[in-house]
Amino acid sequence: MKRVLLIIGGGIAAYKCLDLIRRLAERGIAVRCVMTKAAQEFITPLAVGAVSNERVATELFDLEGEREIGHIRLAREADLVVVAPATADLLARMAQGYANDLATAVLLATRAPVLAAPAMNPAMWTHRATKRNVRQLEADGVQFIGPNAGEMAEKGEAGVGRMAEVAELVTRIEALLTADGKEGGFGFLNVSTARSARPASSPLPLAGRHVLVTSGPTHEPIDPVRYIANRSSGKQGHALAVAARRLGARVTLISGPVQLPDPEGVEVRHVETAREMLEAVEAALPADVAVFAAAVADWRVAMPGAGKIKKAAGAAPPALVLVENPDILRTIAKRGARRPALVIGFAAETQDVVAYATAKRKAKGIDWIVANDVSEKSGVFGGDRNRVHLITADEVEDWPDMDKAEVADALLRRAGDYLAQSRESV
């Protein structure tokens, strides 16, 4: 029987743990619980003990507990440690390697993989300090699920910060317990060894990775009411963000204006212009993989009108002077130490697709380019299917006609394999 050690932190989402314990028990997974002092303000050890059918551990200095089952045994006897809700405070203590209460002492002593499910107010989640702690923990091999976007417990508040749903947690926990249980360990495990040992066929090949995706068109203003745009729907970019999330990554999606909902569990930044998109991309670094699927306008209007440009009777139409936009792909590919390990571009062409894309890959200094035919006859813009060519430094692969979600899944699985192999060769 697989054994999960569930560390319950002090957040409103703690109540979801009662359901989580039940759902895991239904699947034959034994759950032992540790509650922080703050967690006990939200749910009682009595309730947790009743659903888990085990004595709940709460104190580090509990002599009776130490004789029965001390913190080292708690740490050692788990196949997986789950921290839910992972509060901002608990993440900070974990990132620093604290061991000043039972939860952190167990986390420091365990050799098992650790999965954290953060839950907090969106302002806390996006705070630089929390971001720094999450990056540190990811580098240490801790895996993350969520947080998701949605309504907060605080009235009228919404954003990214909701704990992942119980069903999502159960799916991820089951996957981790079956995927040889040793991916991305924490504590005594050497992280690079743990990652390179991950099988290419892992169900979560992007676990512990940060994937950045751009999607949609950009809008370049002519005046406050008019703009230059293109026909990109964002469907392929958004499918990439969804696929990366499903494959275990933490995902930042930077989206131009699209008619699509924000994908669940993905941190989304909405932008309009190419310059805003570049700024958002820079702010989201570092990332392990960056996929640039947005159709960024090459040019913008040099001097957009401050007010609506008026049509005057008899006057000639205004001449639009265009200037070049920043080249996001080239800029990020040449970012030195902050360059993502794998930079993937998309090339939308209407003729000589492969030849143009091959030249573009070299000129921009990117690793892979996905070339697609966006001529009217292809139906790619706005459609649900895509026929692409994957161009790497070594070869050109012609992929069959696929659903955009299938293209996304296949591409990101390849990215996961690439990262695992490049770790092995270090």
Ligand SMILES: Cc1cc2nc3c(=O)[nH]c(=O)nc-3n(C[C@H](O)[C@H](O)[C@H](O)COP(=O)(O)O)c2cc1C
């Ligand atoms: C009503 C209330 C709700 C809270 N909800 C959260 C939360 O959802 N996420 C969070 O990070 N902190 C939340 N906090 C703050 C934590 O309880 C506090 O930082 C505590 O020190 C966390 O301790 P722990 O990490 O040991 O569980 C909340 C506090 C209160 C009073």
